[in-house]
Amino acid sequence: MPAYDEFDAQRRVTEPPSRSGRGPFQRDRARVLHSGALRRLAGKTQVVEPGSTGVPRTRLTHSLECAQIGRELGAALGCDPDLVDAACLAHDLGHPPYGHNGEAALDEVAGGCGGFEGNAQSLRLLSRIEVKVPGAGLNLTRAMLDAATKYPWPKRAGTTKYGVYDDDLPVFAWLREGAPEGRRCLESQVMDWADDVAYSVHDLEDGVVAGLIDLGRLSADAGEVAALAAQHYSEADAGELEAAFTALLHNDWWPQRYDGTAGSQVGLKYATSMLIGRFCRGAESATREAYGQGPLRRYDADLVVPTLARAECAVLKAVTACYVMARPGVRLVQERERQVVGELVGLLTEGGPDLLEPSYAETWQAATDDAGRLRAVVDQVAGLTDAAAAGLHARLTVP
Secondary structure, three states: OOOOOHHHHOEOOOOOOOOOOOOHHHHHHHHHHOOHHHHHHHHOEOOOOOOOOOOOOEHHHHHHHHHHHHHHHHHHHOOOHHHHHHHHHHOOOOOOOOHHHHHHHHHHHOHHHOOOOHHHHHHHHHHHHOOOEOOOEOOOEHHHHHHOOOOOOEOOOOOOOOOEOHHHHHHHHHHOOOOOOOOOOHHHHHHHHHHHHHHHHHHHHHHHHOOOOOHHHOOOOHHHHHHHHHHHOOOOOHHHHHHHHHHHHOOOOOOOOOOOOHHHHHHHHHHHHHHHHHHHHHHHHHHHHHHOOOOOOOOOOOOOOOHHHHHHHHHHHHHHHHHHHOOOOHHHHHHHHHHHHHHHHHHHHHHHHHHOOHHHHHHHHHOOOHHHHHHHHHHHHHOOOHHHHHHHHHHHHOO
C-alpha cells in the first residue's frame, strides 16, 4: 500500500490483522461489496425504468460501472485502486427508493430530525446502519470513509448538498481528522468524476436503447438541450454549451441512428467507450500537467477536469433530462412516488416500533426524543427498494 500510512488505514475499532497479503483497502472494498445496502441498489431505478426496451441500469449496475471507471482513473494517478473502487461502490448507498424524487420527498417529511440527504445517508449506512462491528458499522478505514464523502461538511445555510447529519458528527470528525476544511481528498474527487462520467454516458445509452432518445433529433434540439444544461448541470453559459454539444455530435464516432440492429448496437457501444475514454483521459492528462508524473493520493493534488470535458458531460446529462425525465407522464408517476414515501413515514411513525423492522425498532426504542424516533423511521424507509416501498405502502393502507 505505497504512499498510504497507518493513519489512513486506521479503523475506529481495532480488529485482528487480515489474512496475509490482504490490504486494509481490499477489506474495505469487500465489506461494501458484501453489504445489504449495495444489494438493495439492484431494486432502485437509475433513470430508465426496468421493463423498458433492453436491460436498463439500476443503481447497482451504475455503481459497478462507476467503480470500474474510478478504479482505472485512480490507479493511473497513483491512488490505491481498491480504495477508489470501494468509494465508488459506496457513493449511492444512501439513495432512497425512487432516486432523487424519493430523496426530495424524504427531506420534506424529515424536518423534525434534521432533514434527509442521500450523501449524508451513505455515511450513516457505512458507519452505523450496516452492522459488522458493534458501534462502528462496517468499521471502514479513515481513508475509505473520507474517499466516500462527496460533500465534506454538515448541513448549512445556502447549501442543498451535505455529507453528514448532526447525529453523525462524531464519526465525521474522526474521518476528517487532519483534512483541510471543506476540501475533498483526491480519491473522493475521482469517485465524483467517475460518477458523472458513468451516469451521463450510460443514462444516454439506456435512453437511446429504450427508444426515448432519438439520435436524429439532437442537432435540431441542441439549443434546448444546452439551455437545460446551463440551468441545471453547468456554470457555463448556454452558448458555450451549445457549441460544445454541436461539436460533439460531429465526431465521426458519434452514432447517427439506433434501430436495434447489430450494427447500430456496435455503433452505440463504440460511442459509449469513446466518451468514457475521452472524459477519463482528459482528466488524467490535465491532472498530470498540473501535478507531475509521480503517484498522487489523498491531499497531494486535486483532480483537474478540462472545461470542455465538463461541458460535454453536462450536455449529455441534459439530453437524458430532456427526453427521459421530462417525458409525458413522468410527473404524475413522480407525484405518486412522493405520496408513497411521505405516507410511509407518517404510517410508520404512528405505528411505532411494532411496524418497524427489528434493527430500526431497536433504534426507535433507544431514542430519547421524537427526533430520534423519526430518524429511525426515515432510515428504514430510505433503505427500501422501489418495489418494497410500494408493497409496504399497500399493506399499510389497503383494508
